[in-house]
Amino acid sequence: MAFEIRKARDSDRPEIIGLIRDVFGDETADRAEARWSWQWHEDPKLEQRGYQGMVVVWEGQVIASMATIPAGLFVDGKPLPDVVWFADALAHWSRVRKALRSLRKSGLEEEGIDLSSGLVGAILNHPECPRYQLGKHLTDPMLVVAYKVGSVDQPGVGSWARTVSLKAVLGRHLGRPLGWLLGTVADLFLPSIPKSTQSVELHEGPFDARFDDLFENALQHHSAITRRDAATLNWRYRKNPDASYDVLSVSEAGVLQGYLILGRFDRHGQPRAHVLDLLARNNDPRILRLLLTECLRRLRGEGVTRLECYTGSKVVQSALESLGFRQRLHRGQPMPTVVRRLEVAELYVTRGDGDGG
Missing domain, CATH: 3.40.630.30 (Gcn5-related N-acetyltransferase (GNAT))
Structure with missing residues (x-):
């Protein structure tokens, strides 16, 4: 498939770091590189080691990603699995726009991808994205998408x-x-x-x-x-x-x-x-x-x-x-x-x- 939303792999690391470098520059990318092992291999909340998140791939290239950080949430004294903090989506938007134009020409229904809530909404709605999603300190555009897919404000925070x-x-x-x-x-x-x-x-x-x-x-x-x-x-x-x-x-x-x-x-x-x-x-x-x-x-x-x-x-x-x-x-x-x-x-x-x- 030329266009794909899927669960990220640790082997996506070079492309994710490259995406960070393209969007935010060398300093942010170098920091993400230095923190990679600590963030994605040493966190005791990880059920399995390696980068946790979702990526969008077009013509074999990662054009967008969104980290999903394990929350380690306990409800009524017991751990609730599949709960994550989602971060602001990271995208190379010029490539994303080209990919979406190509996808629309080919027909969204044929590809089986629902973009009615936008690309980020499609990531959050993807069946491989963890079920329970938490977000804080999000940008206004990310909040808009979160609300669009059904997120609500947690009372009292x-x-x-x-x-x-x-x-x-x-x-x-x-x-x-x-x-x-x-x-x-x-x-x-x-x-x-x-x-x-x-x-x-x-x-x-x-x-x-x-x-x-x-x-x-x-x-x-x-x-x-x-x-x-x-x-x-x-x-x-x-x-x-x-x-x-x-x-x-x-x-x-x-x-x-x-x-x-x-x-x-x-x-x-x-x-x-x-x-x-x-x-x-x-x-x-x-x-x-x-x-x-x-x-x-x-x-x-x-x-x-x-x-x-x-x-x-x-x-x-x-x-x-x-x-x-x-x-x-x-x-x-x-x-x-x-x-x-x-x-x-x-x-x-x-x-x-x-x-x-």
């Missing part, structure tokens, strides 16, 4: 943010010594950060059996939650080939009560941070608030401008709002996680899920 410090903002305009000094004063007029009432530690080294125990506890308190055992956390946050993260933890009587994983980035010349993961034993709001408070305190000392937290948990959202966070909106709407063929009352999701962070 969104992003919360608050200003932490004005030191970097003023330092950028006034120079570091003066800006930092005035920023220290200006920070006093921002929403206050409570004093820590309990010791919070910086967890260094690998995630251990205590994190397995905490995840087992989480399965009892969250009806739908993605995998967060020690193996997954070590792969995601300790073995990542091009990023490093801070981990804050709280323990009582030797028992891990919760953790927070922090990632830093720069935007508009200002230091910012994301809460990539956050979990508390028994879904305890006191522990969540304690971790967030310590995170804010440390970031203010560093002069980080803004902290963001993406979550689907009402308890986490309540803790955030009590500390001065407000929900971020995009064009007046919350920043959604979309789900397809999946109905759960609450989805415990964070920015670190999928390809986030």
